[in-house]
Amino acid sequence: MSDTLLSVRGVETYYGNIRALAGVDIDVKRGEIACLIGANGAGKSTLMMTICGDPQARAGTITFEGEDITRLPTHRIARLRIAQSPEGRRIFPRMTVYENLQMGASLDNLKYFDEDVEKIFTLFPRLKERQAQRGGTLSGGEQQMLSIGRALMARPKLLLLDEPSLGLAPLIVKQIFDAIKILNKEQGLTVFLVEQNAFAALKLSNRGYVMVNGKVTMSGTGMELLANPEVRAAYLEGGRH
Amino acid sequence: MEYFIQQLVNGLTLGSIYGLIAIGYTMVYGIIGMINFAHGDIFMLGGFAALIIFLVLTSVFVGLPTVLLLLLMMAAAMLTAALWNWTIEKVAYRPLRGSFRLAPLITAIGMSITLSNFVQVTQGPRNKPIPPLVSSVYNVFGISISLKQIVIVVLTTVLLTVFWYVVNKTALGRAQRATEQDRKMAALLGIDVDRTISITFIMGAGLAAVAGTMYLMYYGVVVFTDGFIPGVKAFTAAVLGGIGSLPGAVIGGLLIGLIESLWSAYFTIDYKDVATFSILAIVLIFKPSGIFGRPEVEKV
Ligand SMILES: Nc1ncnc2c1ncn2[C@@H]1O[C@H](COP(=O)(O)OP(=O)(O)O)[C@@H](O)[C@H]1O
Numbered sequence: 314m315s316d317t318l319l320s321v322r323g324v325e326t327y328y329g330n331i332r333a334l335a336g337v338d339i340d341v342k343r344g345e346i347a348c349l350i351g352a353n354g355a356g357k358s359t360l361m362m363t364i365c366g367d368p369q370a371r372a373g374t375i376t377f378e379g380e381d382i383t384r385l386p387t388h389r390i391a392r393l394r395i396a397q398s399p400e401g402r403r404i405f406p407r408m409t410v411y412e413n414l415q416m417g418a419s420l421d422n423l424k425y426f427d428e429d430v431e432k433i434f435t436l437f438p439r440l441k442e443r444q445a446q447r448g449g450t451l452s453g454g455e456q457q458m459l460s461i462g463r464a465l466m467a468r469p470k471l472l473l474l475d476e477p478s479l480g481l482a483p484l485i486v487k488q489i490f491d492a493i494k495i496l497n498k499e500q501g502l503t504v505f506l507v508e509q510n511a512f513a514a515l516k517l518s519n520r521g522y523v524m525v526n527g528k529v530t531m532s533g534t535g536m537e538l539l540a541n542p543e544v545r546a547a548y549l550e551g552g553r554h
Numbered sequence: 555m556e557y558f559i560q561q562l563v564n565g566l567t568l569g570s571i572y573g574l575i576a577i578g579y580t581m582v583y584g585i586i587g588m589i590n591f592a593h594g595d596i597f598m599l600g601g602f603a604a605l606i607i608f609l610v611l612t613s614v615f616v617g618l619p620t621v622l623l624l625l626l627m628m629a630a631a632m633l634t635a636a637l638w639n640w641t642i643e644k645v646a647y648r649p650l651r652g653s654f655r656l657a658p659l660i661t662a663i664g665m666s667i668t669l670s671n672f673v674q675v676t677q678g679p680r681n682k683p684i685p686p687l688v689s690s691v692y693n694v695f696g697i698s699i700s701l702k703q704i705v706i707v708v709l710t711t712v713l714l715t716v717f718w719y720v721v722n723k724t725a726l727g728r729a730q731r732a733t734e735q736d737r738k739m740a741a742l743l744g745i746d747v748d749r750t751i752s753i754t755f756i757m758g759a760g761l762a763a764v765a766g767t768m769y770l771m772y773y774g775v776v777v778f779t780d781g782f783i784p785g786v787k788a789f790t791a792a793v794l795g796g797i798g799s800l801p802g803a804v805i806g807g808l809l810i811g812l813i814e815s816l817w818s819a820y821f822t823i824d825y826k827d828v829a830t831f832s833i834l835a836i837v838l839i840f841k842p843s844g845i846f847g848r849p850e851v852e853k854v
């Protein structure tokens with residue numbers, strides 16, 4: 314058995330008649346951090362959601378641990394331990410921080426909740442202070458931490474993060490990227506992340522992909538892409554570092 | 555003064571029934587953003603199921619204890635109503651999820667007509683009476699309180715407590731609230747959204763069925779049109795309380811019950827329904843979000 318955890322092959326996704334993904338190939342290996350960079354509207358979020366079956370791919374296949382998940386409904390995909398912190402964070406606004414975390418632990422019926430929630434509170438102490446507060450009243454940074462924390466509560470084998478740094482102050486971005494690094498190093502968590510903050514993301518990642526107009530145009534190790542002149546010109550120089 | 559308190563007691567009883575029905579409207583609206591116009595008919599079906607099981611049981615067994623009889627009637631009503639509401643959601647509403655906003659509304663009205671006509675055809679168009687089950691009346695400081703009223707208010711309180719606990723403290727309730735607030739995200743967390751919505755229809759039907767049984771017991775008759783007037787009143791209660799809000803449904807129900815009985819007591823009884831529906835119109839004009847309502851949230 315190979316060490317490929319997630320494999321995306323020739324995936325096409327449509328919104329109505331508009332093709333947002335035009336044949337995407339991506340591999341994420343067990344234990345690595347992979348990232349996907351690309352301009353606004355390239356189709357990055359669409360890929361993240363297509364992996365989770367919402368919307369479903371119209372063509373191509375997605376396999377997870379060797380199993381074809383292309384046609385599975387979203388909740389069944391989640392039950393295979395693919396957790397996502399989606400674009401826009403999608404915190405349940407009228408649930409408390411604590412309840413949002415409980416929702417993350419739905420898969421195991423809260424079996425490991427007490428133990429896991431302590432880990433989340435160690436990772437993001439801010440959430441502990443805010444646990445009784447309603448999700449909708451959190452700041453952007455706190456919501457991002459909650460969104461990641463909630464995804465982690467599912468004990469994922471694969472963690473999908475869609476722009477965890479979007480709209481956050483540099484200090485909080487650093488805190489979140491540090492947290493991702495720790496989870497990967499210490500627990501061997503596999504992470505697939507989408508970022509506009511290309512520099513930080515590529516530095517963190519073992520493998521990177523560049524998406525343009527619904528297609529992957531370049532791939533390589535994080536270091537290779539960082540050194541690539543085209544990538545530098547398009548996503549790094551003059552971009553947000 | 556005694557007359558006034560007497561009307562409060564009557565209003566509270568009626569309001570309990572409306573509140574139980576209103577919860578079904580408000581829950582379904584909360585979770586899928588549509589008004590289940592067939593909900594009133596689900597309430598009426600509950601009443602009929604209770605009556606039928608009563609007739610069957612009393613013709614087979616002699617001298618069944620009233621408490622047991624009532625419990626079996628409620629169980630039959632809940633089972634029937636839940637089955638119907640579950641089916642309606644599955645065959646008539648689910649396929650229309652995600653289509654234009656009016657589609658499920660029109661279908662719901664169609665379902666309402668279908669159910670009431672179905673009952674009219676199978677059970678006949680006339681009032682179906684039931685002999686009085688509980689007839690004791692107590693006199694407390696000049697106010698007469700019937701055992702029926704006590705049963706209704708106590709039962710409603712118990713049901714609402716259980717219901718509150720389920721929605722706020724259990725995994726099922728959390729899944730329902732999550733689905734209500736962000737269906738896509740709930741699915742990303744492994745919640746089976748279709749199943750959660752089905753359960754919501756079943757729970758709403760269960761409460762309406764208990765209300766139907768109590769309505770039958772209170773008034774002693776049921777007829778195929780019973781889904782309409784009490785249904786619209788409960789809907790008014792839900793709107794008044796703030797559609798989508800569970801405490802709103804209960805408070806709205808009690809208010810409508812009180813308004814109705816006070817109006818009947820002090821003005822003309824012929825216009826009591828007009829009074830209720832005027833309230834619906836006034837609320838919709840001046841405070842469409844109701845007492846506990848949030849500003850409109852679009853569902854997709
Ligand atoms: N729900 C949607 N309906 C229609 N078009 C969409 C929807 N979501 C995204 N798109 C379109 O699909 C393309 C890719 O969007 P997206 O995946 O969000 O890009 P990215 O995350 O890279 O910014 C864009 O052209 C966008 O306008």
Ligand SMILES: [Mg+2]
Pocket residue numbers: 357358359400
């Ligand atoms: Mg995006």
